[in-house]
Amino acid sequence: MRSTDPLQSSSAASPCEVRHLSKRYGTHTVVDDLTFSIPRNHVVGLIGPNGAGKTTTMKMLLGLVRPTGGDISLLGRTIGEPRWGDVLNRVGSMIEEPPIYDRLTARQNLQYQCLAVDGAIDDAEVDELLRLVDLAHRADDRPRGYSLGMRQRLGIAITLVGQPDLVILDEPGNGLDPAGIIEIRQLMGRLPETGTTVLVSSHQLAEVQQACDQLIILADGRTVAQGTTAEILSGRTQHIFHVTVDNTETQQTGDVLRAAGLAVTEQIGTTFVIEPPPEVGGRDLNRLLAAADVYASSINQPVASLEDAFLDLVQQPDDTDNLTTPEVARS
């Protein structure tokens, strides 16, 4: 096991707090006055488009990039204070590529990491990690022949050696197929149960929304929103209704809605998308149609998705190319 500092391990305090963090390269500010606190035993998503500053932020948290300004407290130590690096022994990380030696088997990779972290091999821990990431059946194969998803899972297992208090994962779903994304997500979801807090970066919204219970949204190096998905979405319900009617009643429905002066913004098959004035609700629409002998099969007010919120918060004009919202990754 990694050496522990009882004061820190027993503390309910945040394993990572950042205040007014910034990073400049020349005149280019890539991280700009970030302040956030990661709650213990949660899976926290750091999301933003390509170039938003996610990797740079993670590298600063690990002491790999020197901040231009601000403070980082990692497991109770302020980065830069004497011997702050001692806490890195309790932080697992996977930035960019999984830290795998291709000439070693999966088991040997984990044994090697045990030696690096604890100075001794813990075979029970290695077996447990192989089971956790579902690689027990391939434990004695070299990872060269693994799929991308298996390599990512082995990489995560390596970061978990010594049961760290915090793991920092940079885009672990990158390049994975839907099944691989679901596996990584399920794996991350299990980690808080074992006392490991997760900070994971991604620009794949569906993945993040389902994997994380807290989100920090970055754009151009700044935090544009943070909180739970529900908090970020609150107040974003649009005043739009979807009214679906029977096939035989579409003509009449359109006539009734238009006669009442309601704006039909779109018609998709037998569903009308209506943006009524704020004082008009679903019951009013129902009553209006019923008075004309049209009985809607459904009247819904769609809830804004994280994708909508994200685009509102970070979108530059003509900048939708680097946001991926895979339809996959739903288990």
Ligand code: ATP
């Ligand atoms: P991605 O999703 O593409 O990985 P990101 O959100 O992780 O993006 P970063 O990799 O942190 O973003 O990069 C943020 C900005 O900082 C980018 O404009 C990048 O070009 C710039 N940058 C990163 N490292 C350096 C460096 N060493 N020197 C100069 N600029 C850099």
